[in-house]
Each structure stands twice: as structure tokens, then as C-alpha cells.
Amino acid sequence: MDRLLEVTVLFQHDMESNLGARGLTVSRTHLLWVLHHAGPCKQHELAEALDVTPRNVTGLVDALVATGFVVREPHPTDRRATLVILSDKGAATMEAMAAEREQVADGLVAGMSAATVDRMTGDLEVVLLNLRTMISEAGRTPESP
Amino acid sequence: MDRLLEVTVLFQHDMESNLGARGLTVSRTHLLWVLHHAGPCKQHELAEALDVTPRNVTGLVDALVATGFVVREPHPTDRRATLVILSDKGAATMEAMAAEREQVADGLVAGMSAATVDRMTGDLEVVLLNLRTMISEAGRTPESP
DNA sequence: TATTGTTATACTCTATAACTATA
DNA sequence: TATAGTTATAGAGTATAACAATA
Numbered sequence: 592m593d594r595l596l597e598v599t600v601l602f603q604h605d606m607e608s609n610l611g612a613r614g615l616t617v618s619r620t621h622l623l624w625v626l627h628h629a630g631p632c633k634q635h636e637l638a639e640a641l642d643v644t645p646r647n648v649t650g651l652v653d654a655l656v657a658t659g660f661v662v663r664e665p666h667p668t669d670r671r672a673t674l675v676i677l678s679d680k681g682a683a684t685m686e687a688m689a690a691e692r693e694q695v696a697d698g699l700v701a702g703m704s705a706a707t708v709d710r711m712t713g714d715l716e717v718v719l720l721n722l723r724t725m726i727s728e729a730g731r732t733p734e735s736p
Numbered sequence: 737m738d739r740l741l742e743v744t745v746l747f748q749h750d751m752e753s754n755l756g757a758r759g760l761t762v763s764r765t766h767l768l769w770v771l772h773h774a775g776p777c778k779q780h781e782l783a784e785a786l787d788v789t790p791r792n793v794t795g796l797v798d799a800l801v802a803t804g805f806v807v808r809e810p811h812p813t814d815r816r817a818t819l820v821i822l823s824d825k826g827a828a829t830m831e832a833m834a835a836e837r838e839q840v841a842d843g844l845v846a847g848m849s850a851a852t853v854d855r856m857t858g859d860l861e862v863v864l865l866n867l868r869t870m871i872s873e874a875g876r877t878p879e880s881p
Numbered sequence: 882t883a884t885t886g887t888t889a890t891a892c893t894c895t896a897t898a899a900c901t902a903t904a
Numbered sequence: 905t906a907t908a909g910t911t912a913t914a915g916a917g918t919a920t921a922a923c924a925a926t927a
Contacts, residue, residue, distance in 0.1 A: 595740075601867055701866050711856060
């Protein structure tokens with residue numbers, strides 16, 4: 592199972608490098624990702640989607656506005672709320688990332704037959720179920736780094 | 737390949753919860769892990785092992801001393817350096833974590849035959865190689881959260 | 882009264898740069 | 905001069921609590 596951890600760590604690390612080159616961080620990208628899929632959102636909705644406090648969203652959106660990835664607009668019907676919307680730059684970035692994502696997914700299974708990939712996917716599904724079961728059952732799982 | 741990411745995210749999240757319950761963080765545990773395997777270290781050595789600045793190690797060790805997981809001792813031959821050593825509490829914690837780790841590894845593949853596990857391990861090895869190749873080749877890999 | 886977002890404050894991880902004590 | 909660790913400063917993510925404006 593150390594393979595899994597190793598893949599995890601490498602992936603994470605590489606991801607941060609690439610985002611950094613684009614002027615983004617993991618958290619901010621996560622927020623952009625939600626906007627990309629859900630469309631314009633209230634900050635409150637973003638907080639729920641990211642499982643983070645509203646205060647935290649304020650900071651992330653501030654940073655994304657400053658770097659031009661999103662814009663704030665007043666909510667049409669609720670004057671307490673603000674809508675967060677992808678800018679042209681933000682939308683283009685998300686498009687590019689989605690495309691890259693496909694490439695990477697293909698690259699990861701390079702040299703493996705479709706059957707093998709399906710098989711591994713099924714195996715991982717079992718692991719995922721086991722993991723979920725363990726988490727909900729007790730709330731244990733250890734260290735590692 | 738989304739299975740992989742999902743496993744990754746769940747794992748990470750659960751790990752943080754458990755460490756938090758013990759009064760630890762991922763970074764601090766990583767440092768303890770190095771001490772557990774390498775024995776007493778100079779802070780400089782820890783900085784290299786964790787791939788982090790010496791200044792950062794100072795902060796981590798400060799926190800671990802304050803919470804009683806490690807102690808600082810003068811280096812026997814180099815009076816510039818300090819040795820960081822696991823306390824009894826720290827050592828006991830690492831032992832417990834190592835044991836739990838085995839349990840979790842078993843739990844992850846519960847219901848899978850030994851042959852299936854071997855097969856999946858081999859598949860993941862290929863993925864790992866592909867990932868390494870992609871990283872060194874260019875330095876690309878995308879987002880995702 | 883309840884909700885939305887903000888200011889205020891604080892903790893953790895991380896980095897660079899400058900400084901002290903030793904080699 | 906070079907090395908080990910520290911102080912000083914800064915930026916990112918995160919959290920709680922108190923507060924304003926609006927429902």
C-alpha cells in the first residue's frame with residue numbers, strides 16, 4: 592500500500608509546482624474548480640462546497656480578485672450577498688486545466704491495456720470502499736509521511 | 737484515475753483528524769517519523785530529510801518540545817549543533833503509529849485475495865513509473881481538487 | 882431573529898535574509 | 905571562511921468570535 596502513498600505524495604507535489612507556475616495555489620484552484628462546474632456562486636455556497644469557513648472564502652476570493660481570476664458582483668435579489676464569477680482569464684485557465692487533466696490521466700496509464708486499466712480501477716474501487724468503511728466505523732487511520 | 741485522487745483526498749483528510757486527536761500535525765509527525773527511523777539527528781539533518789529550511793525545523797522542534805514528543809540535547813562533539821531525540825512519549829507514539837499502520841494497510845485490502853493485491857500493486861507500480869517519467873520529462877501535471 | 886459577509890485575532894507551515902556562536 | 909541554529913519578517917491557509925447590513 593506504500594505505492595498508493597507514494598503516488599499520492601508525488602502527485603500532490605507536482606500539482607503544487609504547476610499551479611505555482613500559473614500563480615495559483617491548491618486552495619484557490621479548488622475554488623475555481625467549483626465555479627467552473629457550478630457557475631456563479633455566493634460566497635456562502637463556496638464555503639459549503641469547500642468545507643471551509645466563510646471567513647476563509649473571503650480571503651481566497653480576495654486573492655483571486657487581486658490576481659484577476661474572478662470578479663465579485665452584487666447578487667441580483669439578495670443585497671446581503673455577492674456573486675463570485677469566473678473572469679475570462681479564470682474561465683480560460685479552467686478550460687486549459689481540464690484539457691491537461693485528460694492528458695495526464697492518459698499518461699498515467701501509458702503502456703497498460705484497456706482491460707488492465709479497468710481491472711485496476713475496479714480494485715481501487717474496493718480499496719476506496721474499505722477506506723470509507725474504516726473511516727465511518729471508527730475514525731481511525733494513521734500517519735505515514 | 738479519479739479513484740486514485742479520491743483515495744488520496746480521503747486518506748489525507750482522515751490522517752489529519754487522527755493526528756489532531758493526538759496533538760500532532762502532518763509536518764510534525766513527518767519529523768518524528770524521521771527520528772524514529774534514523775535515530776537522534778541534528779536539526780540540519782532533519783531539514784534535509786524533510787526538504788525544508790532550517791528555520792522551519794526550528795519551529796517544528798520548538799512545538800514538539802513544548803508538547804513533550806522530543807527533547808533537545810547538546811551535540812557531544814560539535815558545540816554549534818543540537819541533537820533532537822524522541823522522548824519516551826514520542827517513542828511510544830511512533831510505536832503505536834507503526835502498529836496502526838499495519839492494521840490500516842490490512843483493512844484497505846480487506847476482502848481481496850493475496851493474488852489480487854499483488855496484481856494491483858504491480859499495476860500501481862506502473863502508474864508510479866509513468867508519473868515519475870512525466871514529472872522529470874517536463875514538469876507538467878495539473879490541478880484537480 | 883436569522884443570514885451574508887466582513888473585521889479582528891490567532892495558530893500552523895513555509896520561505897528569505899541577517900546575525901551569533903562555533904568550527 | 906563555512907556551518908548550525910536563531911531572530912526578524914512575510915505570506916498562505918485555516919479557525920473562532922464579534923459586528924454590520926439586510927432579509
